[in-house]
Amino acid sequence: MRSDRLPHNKIIFSGTVGAGKSTAIAALSDVLPISTEAMASDAAAQLKKTTTVAMDYGILILQSGEKVMLYGTPGQERFNFMWDILSEGGIGLVLLINNTTPDPLHHLEKYLHAFKRFISDTAVAIGITHMDRSQMPSIIDYRSRLAHIGLSPPPAVFRVDARRRDDVAMVVKALLYTLNPGLIDA
């Protein structure tokens, strides 16, 4: 099974509950995404009715027919054992933070810590969602926190509407250019 999995190209979507990971994958995927939703319990229930419990899965089909898998991790921490499993062999991390949750800056820090090794091997680009409902913290606050954390080079932080393909694609493009600024369109 492992030999089958290695050639797969993966981009990982992670982040807080209700940040829009499933929506972002659906916005970008060329196929109907597969989602493992279950009725939300505990804190997640306050934000939405259902939540991802194992993973979301979408596919970006390249012109050559090659496939890039889009994996979304569950947001709830009790499923964090899935984070390492899903991120193995990934190209990079798209981190989505729900700005309406209490203390989103703390969540940012927590996720960056959880994916520390993966990010150091690859790269991260960050999308802040639901800023229309909660303006604070601002993008500048996120940048300050990132500077405090000492992540270098500073990752891209964009205001994102996960329903908009343009927004999600921009975060992924920033991720790709972070991996290689010399990248040109093939």
Added chain:
Amino acid sequence: MTDKRSETSLPIHLFLIEVSGMDARLIGLSLERHMKGRVQLTNDLTHAQAALIDFDRRGAEQALQRLPPGMQLGVVGYALNPKEFTNKFAGIPIIGKPLNLENLWAALTRAINEPPTPSSSAAPDTPPPSALETPKTLGDSIDTEEGIELCGVFDDLPVTRTENLPEKLFFDPDDYLVGQLFRAVVKSQASQRPLAVAGLYRLIRVVLKPVPQCVTAFRETRLRPISMTQLPPATTRIVYDPGSQDLTGTEIAFATEDILWNVAAWAARGRLPLGSDPYRQVCLKSWPNFTRTFVPPHALRIAALWVRGYASPIDIASKLAIPQRYVFSFYTAAHFAGLLLYEPLALAAKTSQPDLQTPPPPVHAPPVKRPSLLARILKKLLNAV
């Protein structure tokens, strides 16, 4: 400038056809300030040597056909995407929006020397160019007329420092909206008072709380041409704004950083603000918020490289192997958005090489696991933006 006819009959009297009131005002202001004595608007077609027709307007084609047949009139088209009309109006020079005075002058002199022949008029049977165009790619806006409009056509400077920098490389922000808006934001933040830029037909309000924003009823489609146009002195002024007057209910709030980035990027056209040193090393503090700002050509690549450490605009262009004008536009936008960190001059004197060593300097082919795969994914995503 070498055209005999235009030299002997200055100023050229220009008649505007199907140009909106706002555009006409901006064109009039620009001509008055920068082409006085060379081009002058006229309301009398019989007096005109040239006409500027807005091809984006529905009535443009009919207006062109209604022009008196024997009239020696140079005709210039004006369109957001000139390529769309080159087949339809073959033989008529078309300049892009917003107005670039150098392009206008070149097109006018050409049009006056070569007035349109009957065959130059509209050819409705030609299939629309859009039907023949291939899908957009990342490089589409680069080195096309639109790319030129956005980032100019300046040649690269020498890679090693030269004292003789061309004057046209620089622009005075005070001649553009960006200068006044930037000043309003700085003043407002310093005084903690709500201010606004007045004098245009909509206010641009500076709001400090809960987050720094600029609130205006201008849509981006209007803001862009105004940002690119040189405004005569005293067109705009900074006023105290309690915030409740003149609200139209159609106002949009832009993050201050985003709107400053946009108006600066639109004004730049491959130039630097007066007083900038293209050889001085700077560092990009953070990525601009590219989901809500105008993204100039190559901007993502420039941002990805420049956040890694100090480098001059010249160095960045050299490392990415792109024309310097794209980096200059980016620099100007980042400068006004407050995203640049300037290397102290004392330090700069000691360093001659770009400080992109920590973290490791990117080169054209940095060690990544699957560069070709990244490029293929990127290509896939291009149509999304």
